[in-house]
Amino acid sequence: MRPRNTRKSEITILEEGFTARDFMEEIITGDCQIDKDAFLVADLGDVVKKLLRFLKTLPRVKPFYAIKCNNCRPIVKLLAELDLIVPARQKLHWSRNLELNLTISFMQTPVNVPYQVCSQMMTFDNEVELFKISQNHPNAKMILRLLADDTNATIRLNxxxxxxxxxxxxxxxxAKKLNVDVIGVSFHVGSGxxxxxxxxxxxxxxxxxxxxxxxxxQKMTLLDIGGGFPGTDDSKITFEEVADTINDALxxxxxxxxxVNIIAEPGRYYVASSFSxxxxxxxxxVLSPPELCGEENGRKKNMVYYINDGIYGSFSCSFFEKTLVKPIIYKKPxxxxxxxxxxxxxxxxxxxxKIAEHLHIPELNVGDWLLFNNVGAYxxxxxxxxxxFQLPKIHFVMPHQTCVFLLSENVQCC
Structure with missing residues (x-):
């Protein structure tokens, strides 16, 4: 049941019956954790499961991964090998650094890049962009980005x-007057x-x-329904609920x-639950009663804990997401x-x-471990x-059965 490193790889293959959580616990209890540095474990098997779930549940939609959500090399390499990399102008360098044949398109506006590195497909949502494209890239295939209602999203984009x-x-x-070819429509309902x-x-x-x-x-042939799909099991809605609605609407x-070709750009859906x-x-x-504000709080002491990761590290999404952090105490009280x-x-x-407040938990001690799930997105x-403070080390793991499946599909990711 012990994990083993793959040859010349950043990925550790887990033997049958050995999970990512088991791998994490082995690191915590191992001799290598004398300094007790924070670390992450990324389960690539979870990413593959999400992909298969997407393809089964939304059979008419081809998903392309949004790299901006998590650009860790093994994640990008895996999904690139599966031909599911999405397009972002700021990620042009990936095609060189990873030696991958990526299809690059610009799925956001505004666009301001040299003609020689331009993709054929780009989005627009205003006249200024149309004039700029007509002058600098007249052969572009344009996609009109439609304003969507994102009032119920975690992060609003529109x-x-x-x-x-x-x-x-x-x-x-x-666009017709400028002889600019508009081939489709895109929208994004907001992240989460x-x-x-x-x-x-x-x-x-x-x-x-x-x-x-x-x-x-003008004949359009492409519809891009963007992202926003839930990436964890504790989301307000399930992925299946979203998929049923999309399938009916399509x-x-x-x-x-x-x-019409239908594509999507899932990001957090793929990776949110894969990182712990x-x-x-x-x-x-310890805040004793005299230090507390208000007599009603003086009956019990308040506890303040400092950990070796924070909002400038794995919790950086706290700057723009209002999510409730739920730590798991490693040693069960x-x-x-x-x-x-x-x-x-x-x-x-x-x-x-500040990572979290108003946590009602037993008293902990310096040296105790806290675990956090669903930290893979943004x-x-x-x-x-x-x-x-250095960023936590990331350990990438893959269940043996996932590796066997990928090899059967001729995916050389590990």
Whole structure:
């Protein structure tokens, strides 16, 4: 049941019956953790499971991974080998560094890159972009980015991008006058969407834009439904709920007979649940009753814990996501232990480095481990070494059965 390293690989293959959690516990209890540094374990098998789930549940939609969500090399290499890399202009260097044959397209606006590195496909949502493209890249295949309702998303994107439905006809007319080829429509309902009906509304709006283009003699062939899919089991909605809504909307507005190609750009869906963090308590403070604000809080002491990772590291998404951090205590406390109101802080000198508060947990000690699940999306990709603290090491693992499956599909990822 012991893990073994693959030859010339960043990935550790887990033997039958050995899980990513087992691997994490082995590191915690091993001799190599004398300094008790924080570390991450990334389960590539979880990523593959998510892919197979997507293909089964949304059979008409081809998913392309959004690298901006998590650009760790083994993740990108795996999905690139599976031909599921999505396009982002800031990631052009991946095709050189990874020696991969990536298909690059620019699925956001505005675009301002040299002609010689331009993709054929780019998005636009305003006249200025159309004029710029007509002058600098007249052979581009343009995709009109439609404004979507993202009020129920964790991170809203349409405050920055997207054309309202009311101006789409004008934009299509302008594109025709400039002889710019518009081949499709895209939209994004926001990262971490919690309302499946938003997809249905956006797909219906996209159908109207297709009809506008048809009336102008322009034939569109591509619909990009973006991302926003839930990436964890504790999300407000399930992936299956979202998929059912999308499938019904596509059957209504874009039936297979239409010949329109449907693609998507999942990011957090693939990687959110694949990463887990182990961090150590490096300091502790007890707030006794005299220090507490308000007599009502004076009955019990409050606990303050500092761990060796924080919002400048694996919790960097805390800057733009309001998510509830739920630590798992590695050493299970006994039921008789009293519960205290506790807060959790990172290691830096910044007063903003607060990970969680109002945690009702037993008293912990310096040296104890805390585990955190679902930290794969928009975490390490936005992390820094602020205050001189190094980022946690990432251990990439893959279950043996996943490796066998990939090899049977001729995927050379490990």
């Amino acid at each position: 405050v920055k991008f997207g054309a309202p439905l009311t101006i789409c006809r004008h934009l299509l007319e302008t 969407c919690s309302d499946p009906k938003t997809y249905a509304q956006s797909i219906g709006d996209a159908r109207l834009v297709f009809e506008m283009a048809s009336e102008l003699g 059957d209504l507005s874009f039936p297979e007979i239409s010949g 963090l182990a961090a150590n308590i490096i300091a502790k403070k 006994s039921p008789e232990q009293p519960i205290y109101n506790s807060s959790l802080w990172g290691p830096t000198c910044d007063g903003l480095d 975490s390490m990709v936005t992390a820094s070494e602020f205050n001189g």
